[in-house]
Amino acid sequence: MQTPTVTDAMRPPYPAEPGAGVYSNKLGMWVFLASDVMFFTALIGSYIVLRFGAPGEWAKPGAVLNVPLTGLNTFLLICSSVSMVKAYAAIADGKKYFLRKVPGKMLQDGGLKFWLLVTIICGAGFVSVQLVEYIKLVGHGFTPSGYREGSLLAEHALADPLKYGAGVAGLYGSTFFTMTGFHGFHVTCGVISMLYLYFTKVLPEKYSPQDYRGIEVIGLYWHFVDLVWIILFTIVYLI
């Protein structure tokens, strides 16, 4: 019976019956993502249901929320997904370094350390922009329970109830903060995990082209978080 070697880390467990055909960590992460789909289903599904059955008109897109800034933020998150793909490709090719000069090319070639750092920075940037947006919104009077009494938004809502969805501001606030908040929580967890991996595994160059399971698994999580945001951005900010 063949005993598994370290090069087999990224293959299905051995000896065993044919299972999913992928190594266990990847299978486990996919199952976790399926459960996360259900979690967001509860939150996003409730939003859809509440909005559909709302007794009044919802606020117009862009009235309360800053769509251009968030659009840019969305772009930032998508870029972080791209840099994650690049990080994955880098380690698959064995590029453990940070940056290396390539003869004949203008830009230096980025390795795992570079691209993962880019991902972390973009992810942290996304969370920071969201936090700043939250603080501004609460300052203007947009809270989870609606427009705060006597705030700027409450005045706007009195002046133009249709544009600001005055009747259902409570629902608007509740659903907005819960959905984006938990998404932000997921992004934060992702950033913290990547930081942990960066310092414990990437910098000491523990990943190799034979075993970069951690990168693939965190990459899957990161892309999932991006995917959820793509959907959230549309249905929360643009509709």
Next chain:
Amino acid sequence: MLIWLYLFVMTIAEVLLAFELPVARNLKLILLLILAFWKAMLVALFFMHLKFERWRLRLIFIVPLPLAVILVTVVIMEKVF
């Protein structure tokens, strides 16, 4: 990375659609949703490598989706009544 460009263009298209273009409300809604899900699919298939994985793995991701649809549909039917 062509996918990245694709996603970027679609995001711009979405924002334009939501704000600038004179399109009827319901049509706008449907188009935006289609764009959003299309982008999500791109991320899932290419970034998450699903296009190149075997069916058994794809099944894990696909299974929760009908459940989500059932829940939302039933609750909306409920509210409509």
Next chain:
Amino acid sequence: MTTVAHTPTQAHHEPMSFWRKYIFSTDHKIIGIQFLFVSLFFLLVGGLLAMQIRWQLGFPGKPMPGGGILPETMVVNGVILPEYYVQLVSMHGTFMVFFAIMPLLVGVYANFLIPLKIGTHDMAFPRINMASFWLALLAGLIMTASFFVPNGPIRSGWTNYAPLAARPDLSGVTVGQMLWCVSIVVLGLSSVLGSLNYITTVINLRAPGMTWFRMPLSVWALFITAILGVLALPVLQGAAIMLLFDNVLGTHFFDPVAGGQALLWQHLFWFFGHPEVYILILPAMGMVSDIIANGSRKPIFGYHSMVFAIIGIAFLGWIVWGHHMFMSGMNPTLGSTFMVSTLLIAVPSAIKVFNWMGTMWRGNLRFHVPMLNAIGFVSMFTIGGLSGIFMAATPVDIPLHDTQFIVAHIHYVLFGGSLFALFAAMTYWYPKMFGRLMSEPLGKIHFVLTFIFYNLTFFPMHIIGMGGQMRRIYDPTIYTFLKPQQPLNVFISYAAFALFATQFLFAFNFLWSLKFGKKAPQNPWEDNGMEWSLPNPAPHGNWEKTPNVYRGPYEFSAPEAGDKDYLPQYLKLPTDRDPVPAPLPAGGH
């Protein structure tokens, strides 16, 4: 004939401190045993709460013995206050469902049995397994803490319906509600982590030769249960978070005044809740299948249809949740749809019952304690299922909803079903866990007494339910139409006290046998499962070398076995070939 048993040496593991070996262990068997002790404790807590409920229902307004030790907010002059009564009812349900039965079935047996029965050394993610246990314990402690905060625990039933649950000014519960929500979210995380472990392990780590259709039904059931868990629990987590925010942040998810929907909670809760009850019964069904096949010395009747029945129940279980809401004022079209799907789901359950009967038919029956409890399971679950059919029909459910009839149904499937199966399973796998056998005579007495008192307690509930006694009611005698039924309530209470007392027999048996039970031979039940190829108790790391599996799990009374009436999965006969493991894919992944 060779076996793959090996002498239990830990030569290949460095010696571990007491803490790493028994407290912060990543060994799935130890984690299973940890779950066992914690869950049995919560089972006791739930039982104590039930005794207080039964006191109040049987003797409303009379001072309760021992009531003096409880504070004035709960009990005044020994008499249970109405506020405390609804808390008792809510917390009895919460503790029993979330912290007793679910961890006992899934936390204990999925952890303990799965790697042993599929022939691998541990779970796919041992440290996540450990996290799952500690999170569950944390959740249990948070839930228990809700008894000790101002205004006490929740009052809205274990189903914690909004808007009552979202309005502290109406329910009177402040911190307790938040603690309930937080505890549920933490428990949900524990369950999801555990379930993804079980799923990954069963898919990826089966020993060579352990094909899908050679897995024992207990593993199938635990696997499908894990799939249900991984998809259902997050929905509850989402709902609990929304409820928490309604309480704490002033959101309006369930507040009709601000445009929220009260029914949204019910839909979300029961969308989780119905798969949850299948989580509470499927592992029991799986383990009972193993035990009945063993006790009948026959292969399980219709193995494939049993597997498809489990899958069918799990699949249909997603589209029946509305039957908990027939009285909510929901859309009647939906009512009919849910009625049809609920009636349909009775079919795979019935297939299983008939298959169990078919297994026992003309079998060489051995009435050991697990077999007795397993047969008790089949009969009691059938009754519970039959009362379920009554309620599946919307028109019949209308008078029965939220009466004691429902309570009877719940307890027939959960106690008569899951708990009898647990008594069977705890006795059956006790040797594997602790190396000793539980006392057989004591087990038989416990079974007979439990069976009698259990039926005396819960069967009359059907009757008083049909007579109109509501659920969660403080004092039935305030209604003149319920007064004639009160003697039955008294009778039920006495039976319930006797039932509770009988369980001390089991507790004594369990604890006493840990030290003084008869030392178990390697395969005391003469069973075929992979776990019996290991010494008792099973050693750390299970097998040194991955075992091979040569046949299905129910080869009882097989001609090839010679003079024995069982043929284990791990036994290699001269006519058997070694299974070929899945080849390592060539080049890259």
